[in-house]
Amino acid sequence: xxxxxxxxxxxxxxxxxxxxxxxxxxxxxxxxxxxxxxxxxxxxxxxxxxxxxxxxxxxxxxxxxxxxxxxxxxxxxxxxxxxxxxxxxxxxxxxxxxxxxxxxxxxxxxxxxxxxxxxxxxxxxxxxxxxxxxxxxxxxxxxxxxxxxxxxxxxxx
Amino acid sequence: xxxxxxxxxxxxxxxxxxxxxxxxxxxxxxxxxxxxxxxxxxxxxxxxxxxxxxxxxxxxxxxxxxxxxxxxxxxxxxxxxxxxxxxxxxxxxxxxxxxxxxxxxxxxxxxxxxxxxxxxxxxxxxxxxxxxxxxxxxxxxxxxxxxxxxxxxxxxxxxxxxxxxxxxxxxxxxxxxxxxxxxxxxxxxxxxxxxxxxxxxxxxxxxxxxxxxxxxxxxxxxxxxxxxxxxxxxxxxxxxxxxxxxxxxxxxxxxxxxxxxxxxxxxxxxxxxxxxxxxxxxxxxxxxxxxxxxxxxxxxxxxxxxxxxx
Ligand SMILES: [Zn+2]
Numbered sequence: 174x175x176x177x178x179x180x181x182x183x184x185x186x187x188x189x190x191x192x193x194x195x196x197x198x199x200x201x202x203x204x205x206x207x208x209x210x211x212x213x214x215x216x217x218x219x220x221x222x223x224x225x226x227x228x229x230x231x232x233x234x235x236x237x238x239x240x241x242x243x244x245x246x247x248x249x250x251x252x253x254x255x256x257x258x259x260x261x262x263x264x265x266x267x268x269x270x271x272x273x274x275x276x277x278x279x280x281x282x283x284x285x286x287x288x289x290x291x292x293x294x295x296x297x298x299x300x301x302x303x304x305x306x307x308x309x310x311x312x313x314x315x316x317x318x319x320x321x322x323x324x325x326x327x328x329x330x
Numbered sequence: 331x332x333x334x335x336x337x338x339x340x341x342x343x344x345x346x347x348x349x350x351x352x353x354x355x356x357x358x359x360x361x362x363x364x365x366x367x368x369x370x371x372x373x374x375x376x377x378x379x380x381x382x383x384x385x386x387x388x389x390x391x392x393x394x395x396x397x398x399x400x401x402x403x404x405x406x407x408x409x410x411x412x413x414x415x416x417x418x419x420x421x422x423x424x425x426x427x428x429x430x431x432x433x434x435x436x437x438x439x440x441x442x443x444x445x446x447x448x449x450x451x452x453x454x455x456x457x458x459x460x461x462x463x464x465x466x467x468x469x470x471x472x473x474x475x476x477x478x479x480x481x482x483x484x485x486x487x488x489x490x491x492x493x494x495x496x497x498x499x500x501x502x503x504x505x506x507x508x509x510x511x512x513x514x515x516x517x518x519x520x521x522x523x524x525x526x527x528x529x530x531x532x533x534x535x536x537x538x539x540x541x542x543x544x545x546x547x548x549x550x551x552x553x554x555x556x557x558x559x560x561x562x563x564x565x566x567x568x569x570x571x572x573x574x575x576x577x578x579x580x581x582x583x584x585x586x587x588x589x590x591x592x593x594x595x596x597x598x599x600x601x602x603x604x605x606x607x608x609x610x611x612x613x614x615x616x617x618x619x620x621x622x623x624x625x626x627x628x629x630x631x632x633x634x635x636x637x638x639x640x
Contacts, residue, residue: 286441288440290438290439290440290460290461291439291440291441292419292437292439292440292441292442292444292445292459293441293445295439296418296419296420296445297418297420298441298445314441315441315444316440316441316442316444316445317439317440317441317459317460317462318343318440318441318462318463319440319462320527
């Protein structure tokens with residue numbers, strides 16, 4: 174299975190150094206691109222969608238050249254790709270693999286609060302949510318204290 | 331001596347306080363009731379910023395500040411403030427922080443008080459942020475319960491009316507859940523049922539509660555009957571409102587078999603949910619409850635400024 178995964182990865186052109194994000198649900202590919210602001214980066218980014226995956230049926234992959242995510246910031250992709258894995262590539266080799274990166278405890282500045290009466294939707298306030306997943310994803314706003322559910326999440330451009 | 335490094339003691343949500351802090355506020359409120367005029371705020375300026383009008387709450391806070399000997403600056407609605415000139419909340423709070431020792435604020439947007447507390451260099455007391463929080467109301471509700479029942483443990487509490495949007499109901503149940511063995515009865519139409527979030531909250535803590543759609547003899551076991559307004563604007567059609575508005579009216583005739591010590595609370599203003607014939611009944615406590623607000627707010631202000639520490 175590992176070999177097969179590598180083969181599917183090769184369908185998207187290989188990178189020398191950088192990060193490969195694997196096991197993204199195909200229909201959430203653009204959300205992951207958006208939340209990581211890859212639409213605004215100058216790094217070389219390649220991606221593939223609707224690739225076969227034994228685990229997921231269809232999946233998407235993103236490869237970002239010369240980019241190594243640091244800290245917990247990368248965890249916010251788990252909001253849209255809970256089973257995503259990270260492969261750190263150095264000289265065409267996977268030097269580190271992180272499976273199921275897991276949800277962050279806190280998400281800051283990436284998601285809009287769903288409550289139209291929330292101060293964050295009226296004044297320039299960086300949003301902040303505590304994240305929980307008791308059966309379903311729930312982001313509790315630090316300010317209005319209301320819940321934004323997984324389906325209600327909108328990425329701040 | 332107050333340590334300079336101590337974190338600012340804002341009161342934004344009822345959950346900002348621990349159980350020890352609730353108890354401390356209760357004790358202090360009793361002290362202020364015994365002796366309301368104490369010059370603790372002499373030489374201090376309190377900014378009372380009401381970005382939306384609420385005369386009742388503002389007068390209660392301003393009375394508390396006056397009884398503590400403090401001076402007041404501020405505005406009573408955003409029409410008379412710089413807000414109408416388009417100034418952001420951020421800038422208003424930054425400016426006022428330079429002038430006052432404490433900010434008491436009410437704002438129509440939810441989360442405004444939490445944000446103001448982050449921006450302000452002085453402590454902030456939330457006097458209501460939209461439909462979100464109104465913690466001084468909850469503390470005065472608790473003080474009214476302590477005064478009439480002598481305790482916050484082992485209480486049977488009936489909450490009636492709009493349990494969906496009623497922020498006072500949500501805050502009070504969270505605060506009372508910190509005490510021993512509360513039993514809650516929730517009486518509401520299905521449209522205004524207690525939100526799942528709070529049912530989950532009680533279940534996680536193994537707290538006894540029951541839900542009812544009829545206003546029945548369940549109040550005969552109650553120590554506290556907490557009434558709220560059923561607001562017309564919560565319903566999608568006027569018909570729906572007409573169907574439920576009269577189901578939840580508390581009348582004098584319903585009180586015959588209730589406990590002697592039972593007291594009726596209401597955050598006020600009421601519309602028609604408590605019939606006028608209840609007012610003269612010894613169970614009625616809602617007007618005294620409002621009076622307790624001043625002592626509770628004196629306690630909150632003194633504690634927030636570190637003038638009466640635990
Ligand atoms: Zn919010």
